[in-house]
Amino acid sequence: MRSRFSLLVLWCFVWVFISTLLFSPGHKVMAESLQGSYSASLWGGYYLPKNSTFQEVYSDDGEFAGFLEFSKTWSSQIVVTLGGGWIHFSGRQVNPNASQIDTDNEKYSADSAKMTLVPGYLQFSYLFRYSQEQKLVPYLGAGLDAWGFQEKMKDGDTVTGAKYGYHGLVGVRLLLDWLDPDAAQSSLQEYGIDNTYLILEARWLRIDDFGGIGLDLSGPLYRVGLLWEF
Amino acid sequence: MSEKKFHSPVLTLVVTGLLLGHITAGYLIASKSVCFAGPSLYVSPQSKPPWGDEDSWGSRPVIVGDRLYLYTLTPAGKCRLWRGGPKKEDDPNLVWSEINLTDLNSPDITALGSHKEHLYVATREGDSPRLRLREDPNQGEWIQVNPSEMNSGTITSISSFNDYLYLGVTVKGTEDTADSVRLWRSKEAKSTKKVASTDWKQIGQSHAGLITTSNFQEFEDKLYLGVKNTQDKAEVWMLDKSDSDRTIFSPWSEGALSIADMAASDHTLSAIMLDNDDNGSAGGSGSDNKSTCRIWSMAWNEANFSEAPSSWEKTIDPNQSASLSMESLGSYLFLGFNNTDKKMEICQAYHDPNQVNQENKKDQEDTKEKRLEPITVNDMSKPQEQTALDASSNHFRWLYADHNQGYLYLGTEDPNQGITLWRSNKLPIITIIYDPSKIDAKNPETGKAYPYTFLGTFNSKVQENMSVEWKSTKKGSYTVDLIQLKDPNDAISQDPDFSIPSQQVDKEAKEIRTILPVQKQGTYVVEIAWHPDPNSSVENKERYPVLFSLINDTAPPETAPSVISVTSGNEKLLVKWSEAHDKLSGVKLYRVQWAQVPPEVDAGSDPNTIEFPGENIHEQSKDENCKYTIDNLINGQRYVVLVSAIDAANNATSRSAITGKSFGTPVKGLGLTDLVDESGGCFLETVRKDQIIFRRREKR
Numbered sequence A: 001m002r003s004r005f006s007l008l009v010l011w012c013f014v015w016v017f018i019s020t021l022l023f024s025p026g027h028k029v030m031a032e033s034l035q036g037s038y039s040a041s042l043w044g045g046y047y048l049p050k051n052s053t054f055q056e057v058y059s060d061d062g063e064f065a066g067f068l069e070f071s072k073t074w075s076s077q078i079v080v081t082l083g084g085g086w087i088h089f090s091g092r093q094v095n096p097n098a099s100q101i102d103t104d105n106e107k108y109s110a111d112s113a114k115m116t117l118v119p120g121y122l123q124f125s126y127l128f129r130y131s132q133e134q135k136l137v138p139y140l141g142a143g144l145d146a147w148g149f150q151e152k153m154k155d156g157d158t159v160t161g162a163k164y165g166y167h168g169l170v171g172v173r174l175l176l177d178w179l180d181p182d183a184a185q186s187s188l189q190e191y192g193i194d195n196t197y198l199i200l201e202a203r204w205l206r207i208d209d210f211g212g213i214g215l216d217l218s219g220p221l222y223r224v225g226l227l228w229e230f
Numbered sequence B: 001m002s003e004k005k006f007h008s009p010v011l012t013l014v015v016t017g018l019l020l021g022h023i024t025a026g027y028l029i030a031s032k033s034v035c036f037a038g039p040s041l042y043v044s045p046q047s048k049p050p051w052g053d054e055d056s057w058g059s060r061p062v063i064v065g066d067r068l069y070l071y072t073l074t075p076a077g078k079c080r081l082w083r084g085g086p087k088k089e090d091d092p093n094l095v096w097s098e099i100n101l102t103d104l105n106s107p108d109i110t111a112l113g114s115h116k117e118h119l120y121v122a123t124r125e126g127d128s129p130r131l132r133l134r135e136d137p138n139q140g141e142w143i144q145v146n147p148s149e150m151n152s153g154t155i156t157s158i159s160s161f162n163d164y165l166y167l168g169v170t171v172k173g174t175e176d177t178a179d180s181v182r183l184w185r186s187k188e189a190k191s192t193k194k195v196a197s198t199d200w201k202q203i204g205q206s207h208a209g210l211i212t213t214s215n216f217q218e219f220e221d222k223l224y225l226g227v228k229n230t231q232d233k234a235e236v237w238m239l240d241k242s243d244s245d246r247t248i249f250s251p252w253s254e255g256a257l258s259i260a261d262m263a264a265s266d267h268t269l270s271a272i273m274l275d276n277d278d279n280g281s282a283g284g285s286g287s288d289n290k291s292t293c294r295i296w297s298m299a300w301n302e303a304n305f306s307e308a309p310s311s312w313e314k315t316i317d318p319n320q321s322a323s324l325s326m327e328s329l330g331s332y333l334f335l336g337f338n339n340t341d342k343k344m345e346i347c348q349a350y351h352d353p354n355q356v357n358q359e360n361k362k363d364q365e366d367t368k369e370k371r372l373e374p375i376t377v378n379d380m381s382k383p384q385e386q387t388a389l390d391a392s393s394n395h396f397r398w399l400y401a402d403h404n405q406g407y408l409y410l411g412t413e414d415p416n417q418g419i420t421l422w423r424s425n426k427l428p429i430i431t432i433i434y435d436p437s438k439i440d441a442k443n444p445e446t447g448k449a450y451p452y453t454f455l456g457t458f459n460s461k462v463q464e465n466m467s468v469e470w471k472s473t474k475k476g477s478y479t480v481d482l483i484q485l486k487d488p489n490d491a492i493s494q495d496p497d498f499s500i501p502s503q504q505v506d507k508e509a510k511e512i513r514t515i516l517p518v519q520k521q522g523t524y525v526v527e528i529a530w531h532p533d534p535n536s537s538v539e540n541k542e543r544y545p546v547l548f549s550l551i552n553d554t555a556p557p558e559t560a561p562s563v564i565s566v567t568s569g570n571e572k573l574l575v576k577w578s579e580a581h582d583k584l585s586g587v588k589l590y591r592v593q594w595a596q597v598p599p600e601v602d603a604g605s606d607p608n609t610i611e612f613p614g615e616n617i618h619e620q621s622k623d624e625n626c627k628y629t630i631d632n633l634i635n636g637q638r639y640v641v642l643v644s645a646i647d648a649a650n651n652a653t654s655r656s657a658i659t660g661k662s663f664g665t666p667v668k669g670l671g672l673t674d675l676v677d678e679s680g681g682c683f684l685e686t687v688r689k690d691q692i693i694f695r696r697r698e699k700r
Helices: A002-023 A052-058 A181-191 B318-323 B353-358 B364-368 B683-689
Strands: A038-047 A063-074 A078-094 A108-127 A136-153 A158-175 A195-207 A219-229 B032-037 B040-044 B062-064 B067-073 B079-086 B094-099 B108-115 B118-125 B128-133 B154-161 B164-171 B180-186 B200-208 B217-219 B222-228 B234-239 B247-249 B256-265 B268-275 B291-299 B314-316 B325-329 B332-338 B344-350 B371-378 B395-402 B407-414 B418-424 B430-432 B453-458 B466-472 B476-486 B499-505 B512-516 B522-530 B546-552 B563-569 B572-577 B587-596 B617-621 B627-630 B639-647
Touching (some): A038 A078, A063 A108, A063 A219, A108 B572, B067 B108, B154 B222, B180 B234, B217 B256, B222 B268, B234 B256, B314 B332, B344 B395, B353 B522, B466 B476, B476 B512, B563 B639, B572 B587
Parallel strands (some): A108 B563, B040 B371
Antiparallel strands (some): A136 A158, A158 A195, B067 B079, B108 B118, B154 B164, B164 B180, B268 B291, B395 B407, B563 B572, B587 B639
């Protein structure tokens, strides 16, 4: 089910990518006013760790993830982003004698476990943007991750640490200014916001200390966000 | 019965008993006696009244000590204050005298109140509201005792509650301001008998609105008042014993115009709601439209009012909507109004014992509700079948109850004969003495409310003497009869368990304890009723029976619980079990017991051979989920956990059988980081010491 969903999301992004490239202007029009601009964005999404042991303790349904990002754009197309987020899982500890017990109820302990993840990342993206008024802006990118984690076990220990890795991403920005030009103009005059985008993005995370042992936080992350370009 | 000619047009006041009916023809006696006999009411005319023929009613009376006080209005709008009392002890006739108000310069009386054996008279003198008190109502100076800060408005409500005196004041609005209500309470009434003008404090803020009920209503240690807010919607305001501001109840729809009156009986507060008519002009003068009155009620254990059955809905004369009135006597609720035929109508709400065994014939719940039925008003001085109080010429004004003596008073106005105060004969009003807050009002398992007054769940195997405590307003002989016994399967038993033919009440309001020889299991519905001389002509409907119920449960729950799972945790076990059931009184508690056991104890072992330490026990309510976490256990030790169920009558099942699911061994669980061998460490230290090494991920 989840793999079908991932495939569907991937196809959506590919379709938007291709259609945008196909229908984009034949020549590149650089938006001079955006060269060297800054942006901030707020994100909400769904994180689906793929590791089976993770799923065993914290369910395989995934969890909500929230993010805040700050970016700098060069030449309207090259974007460097520094971002951070917060994800929280609740689960049940596993009975150490679980292998001897076949019922699901007794596979788990009566005690709960909670996992808090604090992702941090630095990423580079390329925007397929050819004019400032372009409504759909596809992009792709990659970055390095450092994820803090803390697992609290009820009536037990608390384990804190960090895991490192990398990610790849594909997304599309939808320019919102054309929906309400007056509000866009007002935002520009009052707050200096050049553009406001709704963003859809899918990213594939590999957070396992680059193939190391221990905790593996790899998995897809699907997000939607609002970005303000200054 | 005596018979005398009715003097018309006079205001008369009768004070005769049902069978006495004899007259004290005298100077200031002016009364009529009425008999509220189930659905009948009897009257007999008396001598010339003290007040003028043209007078009209001011308000309902109040009782101070053994005296009744009321005021009337002359056609010129002058208020006259009257006091009535028995000529001598046990004399059913009242002697009336007028109380002099001349030194108050013809005040408008707006309310009467009784507090600590004193009469308080609220007046408007000029534009100012006044509260007056006189040591002896017949002589001396009228002392002004209203709050000194009170300089506007009208005192419409006076109530003695929790040893304090409460005032409800309506201040009429102007073009720029809305009507508002202010509530006052005496400060230190507990230490002083009389209230002085400096002894007041205002409760909460001044709130927009208009008081619509004639007085406060006390109910379950709180005080209630009917108010119409500025959006013309009815509200009930509640004051508790603290100084905190009002609490508002207003669950009805927008069409609910005003609360006309309130009364409390059977631990339930009832309110008459005057609803908007179809044309939106309820009670409008000159309108021929119908207005509707509906009853809303709130039991002691309910959070808000709910509407009475639709059969309780009444249509009233919109021109007489101010005359809606409700009173309670024991468990009986009386409702009076003028109907759309411009006739006086008195209704009575009560539990009908004859309906009890018809429960299975129709909707079971409906028959357990009180019925609201019209009662006829008969003239006691004439043959019952021939004459009746002329409901067409007498316009209803109010009902008033003397709860201690068992009298119901009725005020009427006859365009031709003046105003009349009627008093019932002494009614055998029975009160069951019990504290509902100490008894489960609902079956703990099904949540279904028990019918009638519920005395509780008993176990005749444990309690030898089950009893009911009660009192009555009338001396005489009473019967305590079992009128229905349902077995645990809800089948009506044809073999009654008991009947107590005669119980003597030799003193009014004396508390009587009746032993109930209950033996069989089941749900009992019992009736207590006045039982006069068998040769008397009193009909069954005049006995004012009171119903109560109780449950006798001597057997444990039919379905015992069994352990479903025991889940290990760190020094703990989480046990889950199946629900138990008890048809009669309902499962109330579960009892969990646990003990360390050696490996020899296994599935199939006898639970009775295991010794459960006294401290290894936990009881929890049925309302909680069927699970419990046993803490402070020793990791690695093997435990057996058993569960039993206890019903509302404290009958317990035996412990659940020992199965493979009854055992558990506490053990520390493993988290994700344990399972993947992640040692973790401080985040910053990890960042500093870890080297980023690209290597193949090891497969687990």
